[in-house]
Amino acid sequence: MSSIEPELPEENFISEDELKGLLERWIAPQPSKTLDQRIANSYHTEMGSADPAAISARFPQSQNEVVKMKFCSTCQEEFADKFSFCPVDGSPLSVPASEAQPAVPEPTTTSQLFEAGDPVPSAPEVSEVAGSTALVARGEYHLTMIDDETLVGRLAKEVGYVAHEYQLTWPEFKRDPFGFTKRSLVGYGQMASKAIGNRNVIAGLLVALVAMAVLVGILSLLDRAQPGGISKAGFITFAAIAGLILAAVFATWVTKSQNGAVLGAPDAESNNAVAGMVVAFSFFLLLVGGGVFYNFWQKRLQLQQQQQPNQEMVQFLDIPTEQPTPDEGTAGFDKGKGGGSKPKQEKPGGGGGGGRQEAKPASFGKTPQASLTVPQILPPDPHPPVVKNPSLPTPATLNVDPTLMPPDDRQLNYGLRDSKNLDPSSGPGTGNGMGSGTGTGMGPGSGNGYGPGRDGNIGGGDYHEGGGGPGGGGGGTDYNKVFSSKEVSSKARVISKPEPQYTEEARKNQVTGTVVLRAVFTSGGQVTGIHAVQGLPNGLTERAIAAARQIKFVPATKDGHQVSMYIQLEYNFNLY
């Protein structure tokens, strides 16, 4: 074995000869016969030997596509190749002698291919069709081949043929859409002009058009003659007469097989006249139908415009399906069920009052900053501050739940929300607040809150912190609670998520599995309340919790507020 092993070169060096040897291994194929055929075809096309016989000789397969026909000597008609006996009289069918010509042998060598282009008169093709075409040319009879298939079968065949044609023409259309369309239009145009060129077609067309023009003219004359437009009965009568005339024309056509003639044309040409009429009628109906449809459309548009006068669309408005529960009353005035910043629904209580023993009642204005945590330093004063000795400005505050009294940014002096007095006044109360009560608050009560009641806050009665949101009645949504992922309008989006590391112990013990944690993604961006729903031993649960704490995320939002959201985290621990 070792003696057969070739000696590998020390390095990857290929000498000139070796490279040449390698390159020689790539053998190119020989040009195929199809190439010769193609070039032969192109040669004939280029050199202008456009003799039809020569072209057909270049395509030997095209000769096989000639439909084979059999001939019945009794009824003198031709039938498809599959019939053995005449379907009309039952006599045996024969193959016409002209069909039995030997096929032209296929050219095999290059030079034969080229020589096949020389014009060769092909006698069989001429004699084969001579008999039947002569009859057709004289208009004596039209050969119609009807297979003994059902109508549906034939229809399916036709549809299949159309589909096949489409398949064949589609690549050509894709390759050259403009040229293809042009060629098609020219072809159809030629077909149409040929059809119109038939005798009596023009006559039929003109007669039909004139007849219809007359009908329409009569109709419009009738319409004008009567002041209120044509009556229904008149219209129906007219339509009936027109219909009868049409029926008469078609009856003539139907009876033409019994030597009836249309427009005095000879029997064989009545068909052309009728075809012209039908085309004209179709064209006219298309016009009238288009006009009627256009009229209808215009009327509909006008109707729509009348229904919406002087209105134009500026923009689409999205109407939310879920509207927030409306407040039932101002918070804290003994109305509704309550409200406040506590998570649960609870009615707030308390109030405040004050005054500086002024003659006028406390004036109208805005309430100062509300807070339950910052003690009140400066009570509200409706008079603009007069700076005597420059000092650090201290804002006036009220000891009220801020949820119930949102910050008021209006450029106003401090005052009661519902006062009618516009002159700055602290009111007749005492204690440096505003209103008729006592203390540093605002309103008729006592203390540093707002409204009736005692000892601060808002809502009447004794001091009591409310809960369940700012709504005086319904409370509304508390955005401080923790939502589930279904309740939020946009979920929390994790920005970074560190992978937990295996502990040495777990690796040693081959611990694998999943740790499932439940946690809260707070509105402030922290991960809190982590607890394991499903854990793993050897410190993997702890590692997962540590990793969860380091998750960075964009908090979830609900109605534009950043909110906290419950989330379930899964950590897969796998050893590979």
Place this chain on the structure above:
Amino acid sequence: MLLAADRNKDELLLARAAAGDSAAFIQLYENHRAAIFRFSYRLAGSVELAEDITHDCFLSLLRRPDGFQGRHATLRTYLLAAARNLWLKQLRSAGREWAMDDLGDDEFVSFERPPLTRLLDDELSAKVQEAVSALPPLQREALVLFEYEGLSLSDIASISGTDVGAVKSRLHRARQRLRSSLSQYVNASPELNTSREIVTLEQA
């Protein structure tokens, strides 16, 4: 290498073909068909494309026979240049089509070889084709013209429309690339490699 006599003959044939002599055209076509097809195949890498190029090449000769100036080059060089331009055109066109099977029928494979040898030969042939096809177009044409068609450097230069120095450097770079891409097949000198494989197989 075409002799001067052949050159004159080609010119004569072309003049006759242009005048409508089909026999002259056949002669011309048969003289150059194989070379042009081979060259197109090695550039384009597929039988279908090579046939297209060869067809268009001869068609252009038929349409503009005066495009060939006998005093500048031989007809072979002229046709090779035409094929090369057609190939580049095809390469540039966005919607070019690639045939599914790059190897033609087994016509050109000798069936006298044992199956295993044939398999290995085919594989090596495919590898060489792959390596040559991976060359940048200009290097590829220089290599094919020099190694496979045996043209002189000046002829290659006139076909590629450049000077001899550029052809030399393209050839050099093409060879370098081929050396590195074919290095693992260098020991695959056919006899040794095949026999070794066969022995291994027989032992197994």
